[in-house]
Amino acid sequence: MSDIIHLLPDSVANQIAAGEVIQRPASVLKELVENSIDAGASHIQILIKDAGRTLIQVVDNGKGMSETDARMAFERHATSKIKNADDLFSLRTMGFRGEALASIAAVAQVELRTRREEDELGVLVEIAGTRIFKQEIVQCSVGTVFQVKNLFFNVPARRRFLKSDNVEKSHILTEFYRIALVNTDVAFSLFDGDEEIYQLPISNKKIRIENIFGKNSKKHWQQQLLTIETSTSLVSISGYAGKPEYAQKNAVQYFFVNGRYMRHPYFHKAVLLAYSQMIQASESPNYFIYFEVDPQTIDINIHPTKTEIKFENEQAIWSILSASVKESLGKFNIVPSIDFDQEGAVDLPTGIQLENVRPPQTNFNPNYNPFGTSAYKRPVLDWEDLYGGFEKKATTIESLPDSEQEFNTILSGAINSDSIQQVIETGEARAENFQLRNRFIITSIKSGMLMIDQHRAHIRILFDTFMSQIQNRKALSQQVLFPELLELSADEGLIFEQLLPNLYHVGFDFESQGNHSYNIKGIPNQLGTASVIDLLLNMLDKARTTAEDLTVKMNESISLSLAEASSLKAGQRLTNEEMSDLIDRLFACENHNFTPDGKKIMTIFSHEEIEKRF
Ligand code: ADP
Numbered sequence: 117m118s119d120i121i122h123l124l125p126d127s128v129a130n131q132i133a134a135g136e137v138i139q140r141p142a143s144v145l146k147e148l149v150e151n152s153i154d155a156g157a158s159h160i161q162i163l164i165k166d167a168g169r170t171l172i173q174v175v176d177n178g179k180g181m182s183e184t185d186a187r188m189a190f191e192r193h194a195t196s197k198i199k200n201a202d203d204l205f206s207l208r209t210m211g212f213r214g215e216a217l218a219s220i221a222a223v224a225q226v227e228l229r230t231r232r233e234e235d236e237l238g239v240l241v242e243i244a245g246t247r248i249f250k251q252e253i254v255q256c257s258v259g260t261v262f263q264v265k266n267l268f269f270n271v272p273a274r275r276r277f278l279k280s281d282n283v284e285k286s287h288i289l290t291e292f293y294r295i296a297l298v299n300t301d302v303a304f305s306l307f308d309g310d311e312e313i314y315q316l317p318i319s320n321k322k323i324r325i326e327n328i329f330g331k332n333s334k335k336h337w338q339q340q341l342l343t344i345e346t347s348t349s350l351v352s353i354s355g356y357a358g359k360p361e362y363a364q365k366n367a368v369q370y371f372f373v374n375g376r377y378m379r380h381p382y383f384h385k386a387v388l389l390a391y392s393q394m395i396q397a398s399e400s401p402n403y404f405i406y407f408e409v410d411p412q413t414i415d416i417n418i419h420p421t422k423t424e425i426k427f428e429n430e431q432a433i434w435s436i437l438s439a440s441v442k443e444s445l446g447k448f449n450i451v452p453s454i455d456f457d458q459e460g461a462v463d464l465p466t467g468i469q470l471e472n473v474r475p476p477q478t479n480f481n482p483n484y485n486p487f488g489t490s491a492y493k494r495p496v497l498d499w500e501d502l503y504g505g506f507e508k509k510a511t512t513i514e515s516l517p518d519s520e521q522e523f524n525t526i527l528s529g530a531i532n533s534d535s536i537q538q539v540i541e542t543g544e545a546r547a548e549n550f551q552l553r554n555r556f557i558i559t560s561i562k563s564g565m566l567m568i569d570q571h572r573a574h575i576r577i578l579f580d581t582f583m584s585q586i587q588n589r590k591a592l593s594q595q596v597l598f599p600e601l602l603e604l605s606a607d608e609g610l611i612f613e614q615l616l617p618n619l620y621h622v623g624f625d626f627e628s629q630g631n632h633s634y635n636i637k638g639i640p641n642q643l644g645t646a647s648v649i650d651l652l653l654n655m656l657d658k659a660r661t662t663a664e665d666l667t668v669k670m671n672e673s674i675s676l677s678l679a680e681a682s683s684l685k686a687g688q689r690l691t692n693e694e695m696s697d698l699i700d701r702l703f704a705c706e707n708h709n710f711t712p713d714g715k716k717i718m719t720i721f722s723h724e725e726i727e728k729r730f
């Protein structure tokens with residue numbers, strides 16, 4: 117037999133590599149903008165069309181490329197940033213793998229125009245699917261323009277994998293923030309088609325934060341952020357920590373090291389520790405913290421899409437970090453917080469601390485009764501039939517099912533109304549129910565003892581109700597007396613917009629305040645005492661992280677979040693009527709055995725099982 121191993125052609129190898137580096141339009145944006153920064157640009161313009169599907173364009177005024185380099189840049193492992201392995205340990209640039217452009221060119225149609233200051237003319241390179249179509253001398257200004265068109269034009273599976281426009285845009289914004297928040301000596305503009313999303317001048321970091329996350333936001337960035345500044349031989353830490361009273365569920369939290377965004381759950385704990393006793397456990401502070409360390413002491417050689425970074429002196433830095441955040445918070449308690457090093461004239465009223473304490477708010481409907489919903493009609497299915505027979509008299513022996521087979525069906529756990537119906541005699545009297553540890557409802561049925569988890573049962577009932585409300589587009593809404601304000605960042609706002617129509621269908625009512633803020637004017641009638649803001653953020657989180665396409669799973673996700681928030685909990689005492697009512701409504705649900713997320717709602721102990729115990 118002849119040899120069978122051969123080398124893959126470049127086009128295939130590049131496409132495979134691209135699969136790792138370029139997952140979505142946002143990855144292209146990240147790679148291009150990082151290259152512009154590495155090229156020393158002080159002004160970067162970004163334009164996307166159709167959430168980056170049809171066009172991602174990045175224009176910079178960096179150092180540009182020579183004609184040969186412009187061609188070379190698309191080769192795999194072609195980089196100007198490192199020469200040998202040692203350079204890896206003194207890395208100051210964002211890129212170094214020389215993979216990005218090769219990967220992008222493997223899965224998109226790319227046009228590059230670039231010119232160096234010393235050259236009179238620039239060069240144009242057109243490349244698609246690794247094939248060069250054009251290379252010619254052109255007139256252009258100093259710097260580089262990349263146009264990446266029709267991403268994944270030759271990888272249909274990848275294209276299909278992309279999410280809705282809003283979700284892809286939200287990913288783009290996420291990458292954009294990570295770069296713009298740390299490269300504050302670069303001016304950025306971001307356009308979505310004709311619409312200007314951001315115009316960020318060169319500024320200090322605090323102003324940049326405000327420019328990105330909203331000037332008029334209730335977050336009062338200028339007043340909220342306390343300066344952190346520590347310098348040791350191991351690490352320099354600078355940045356800002358939010359005042360405790362601004363802590364919130366969806367806090368804005370960023371770490372950077374040597375100009376690069378990073379995630380660091382361990383350091384995050386160090387920050388939280390500094391806030392202990394000052395904020396509620398469910399809330400988290402806003403922070404923007406920038407580390408500078410000797411590049412030799414971190415392992416930057418991480419995967420391009422990973423954002424975790426390993427530090428050599430992790431423990432020591434942990435302590436320094438926690439102490440410096442604590443120090444900033446301490447200073448703020450003594451000294452009135454006036455920040456002298458800001459650029460723009462931003463309003464900084466004194467005595468603001470009191471004004472900004474947001475009193476906790478709760479919304480609840482005093483008339484709320486999980487069992488008294490007017491919308492509820494007794495199900496057509498007459499459960500009298502099913503309960504019949506569990507009269508209080510002892511009927512154990514006579515009512516044993518006739519066959520073993522019947523037992524087995526019941527014991528198998530998958531209970532359906534048919535099998536229950538088979539074993540329950542008809543009768544008039546309603547069962548006496550019993551509540552165990554205010555959590556389980558126990559009732560006797562002909563074949564034995566039925567035990568129901570009240571919380572889960574109620575989730576199933578409410579979930580079905582909310583789902584049908586979304587489908588029928590009518591839900592009962594109650595107006596709230598003191599509308600709470602839901603404040604989102606632009607990337608969250610995009611996803612929230614997608615949820616909006618269905619949130620209206622289940623009974624929410626919002627008034628847009630602009631700047632991704634919404635007054636919550638109405639809430640679903642069934643909603644219990646849960647915090648509405650928490651609930652909405654929770655939904656947002658689920659919608660963002662869901663693996664499936666947002667539009668498909670969205671209704672279920674909304675209904676489930678609502679059902680969980682509104683359902684009666686374990687520990688709630690129920691009357692006999694309430695228990696019967698709950699059982700009725702549960703069995704009226706098509707799938708009464710499991711909660712929407714697959715948890716078992718009920719179980720049956722057969723008479724035989726019970727008798728065996730004696
Ligand atoms: P890396 O950034 O890891 O070096 P890339 O594939 O992203 O690899 O880029 C390859 C090379 O192309 C870079 O090393 C750089 O020399 C050049 N390059 C890319 N983008 C630009 C740009 N905007 N301006 C100048 N040179 C660039």
Ligand code: MG
Nearest residue numbers: 147151211216
């Ligand atoms: Mg690069």
